[in-house]
Amino acid sequence: MSEFHPATTILELGPEFYDPVRPAAFPQTILRFRNDRAAAEIGLDGLSDAEWLAHFGRFQPLPGSLETPLALRYHGHQFRTYNPDLGDGRGFLFAQGFDDRGRLMDLGTKGSGQTPWSRAGDGRLTLKGAVREILATEMLEALGLLTSRTFSVIETGEELQRSDEPSPTRGAVLVRLNHSHVRYGSFQRQAYLQDADALNRLVGYALRHFAPDASGPSPAAALLDHVVTTGSRLAAQFMVAGFVHGVLNTDNINITGESFDYGPWRFAPAWDPDFTAAYFDHHGLYSFGRQAEALQWNAFQLAGALRLIAPLEELRPALEAFPDRYQAALVTAMLARLGVASGPDDTGLVRAIETALTTSRMNPDRFWFDWRGGTRRGASPADAIYDGDAFAAFRAIVPAYAGPPPSHEYWSDAEPCTMLIDEVEAIWAPIAAADDWSALHAKIAAIRRMGEAHSTS
Structure with a gap:
């Protein structure tokens, strides 16, 4: 077990960048998910469940970090329409600390109550929304993407009204772990206010803590x-x-x-x-x-x-x-997903893959699974597609990239691990109907096993 190394670096920016807020007081705090793998990276895996609930359900400060949660201020283009009335409306920056690689990390919330930026919202998060975020972040992390991690989900005992799902629905508060919560919109706000001094401070903060090697x-x-x-x-x-x-x-x-x-x-x-x-x-x-x-x-808007x-x-x-x-x-990403090294015509390989997948309309997860290592695996439901015209260019170029067969047992499974919307709904259904979390736990285990396979072969 490592030690938590707290930080309060956000305070370097000054009070015009955030608003101190009070977290909501929830009727209950029922622990539904704690990401001990992520917690170990910042020295918090040793917390008892009671301590976890105190910090991430009732938001008692972590020693040495922020004494008061901060709702960050920002603007943004929403579907390309500028909105100057934004900010953390149902979340806040709860704590900062350094991970085991020495990087500054943020613990931010979702569903932790109203802030000055809530507008007409209730500041809450549905339990289903929290489950969906667990699934998205676990899947993307396993596939090697840079993503926030779902750090904690605690059910709050509240019943929420929503227009886009059956209501009343159960409430939750989520904590996510990020390297940074500084958004493009954080810079847009200072430019909108014509505050060059604040914008320079934000640029300096970002370079110091997140891009020290940028030139x-x-x-x-x-x-x-x-x-x-x-x-x-x-x-x-x-x-x-x-x-x-x-x-x-x-x-x-x-x-x-x-x-x-x-x-x-x-x-x-x-x-x-x-x-x-x-x-x-x-x-x-x-x-x-x-x-x-x-x-x-978006990069042009930041510029x-x-x-x-x-x-x-x-x-x-x-x-x-x-x-x-x-x-x-x-x-780079395609070679990594295929599990092959750079070869004689990487651009040609990428073009052939895109053409094959676009033309065949097959499920991409099936393709990556069947061709891991650049060699076609055993019998697959997609064999007829692979033998067809859509994959002709790919079949011609991929032999130059073929390497040893992958060694992890995952690649011998009958089906790839996927996360299509029907699966998400099937995982949620027993939670909603009978408070049965077994399908979620099984899926997380399967996703992490797939991630292990991607990282070892």
Whole structure:
């Protein structure tokens, strides 16, 4: 068991960046999920369940960290419409500390009560929403994406009214672990207020704690260069995971390039560029195939905010680099998912995979599972598809990448581990009907086993 190393670095920014708030007092605190694997990285795995509930259900301060929770202030483009009336409306920054790699980490909440930024919301989170976030973060982490981790879920004993699911529904409070909660919208707010001093402080804070190796002709240019790298990488990772975040607004994207803030997410059942996650995304702005475009657009909005303190000439090179960095990140992510090393024609391989998956409309998880290591595994339900025209180019190029067969027993399973929407609903159903959590626990174990297989072979 390691030791918790607390921090309060957010206070370096000053009070114009946050509002001290009081957490909600919940009728009950029932522990439903504690991520001891993540807790071990920051020295909190030794907490008893009673201590866990005290800190992450009643929000008693962690020793040496923030004495009072802070609701962070930010603005953002929501579906490309600027909204200056944003901020942490049902969450706050609860604590900071350093992980076992020496990185500054944030413990932030979701569903912890109303804040000055709640607008008409109740500041609460449904238990189903919390379960969905567990599943999304566990799956993405297992697939090698940079993502927030669901650290804790505690049921609150409240009944919540919601228009988009059967009500009343059970309430929960969630804690997530992130490297950073500093959003693109955090910079947009200071630019909107024309506060150059505050914007410079935020840039300096971000570089010190999250991008110390970034370089450029000015601090703002160095930060933007870092953000273009992390944003393009995130877009590529989404594609290779077959993941659709659903709400890629500038207030939902952080400077470290970690996926976080999971709402209407979906894993795509097929490599369909038009597949959307959010029922309210009527024009497909954040569809599967437009996520790179969305993240590039967001980088341009961040650059627009940084122009208050840096000339466009210093910022332009990073913006122009986004397409090339995205393509490079896509190659890296695809090779990793296929489990092969770089070879004679990586770009050709990526193009062949995209063409095959788009044309065949097969499930991407099945493809990655069947071809792990660059060699076709045993009999598969997709054999006829693999032998067809859609995969002709792929069949021609992949032998040059074939390596030893993967060794982990997962690759001998009959089916890949997936997370399609029907599975999510099937996991939730027994919780809602009979308070039966066994399907969730079994799925988490299966996901982590898959993650182990990806990391060892």
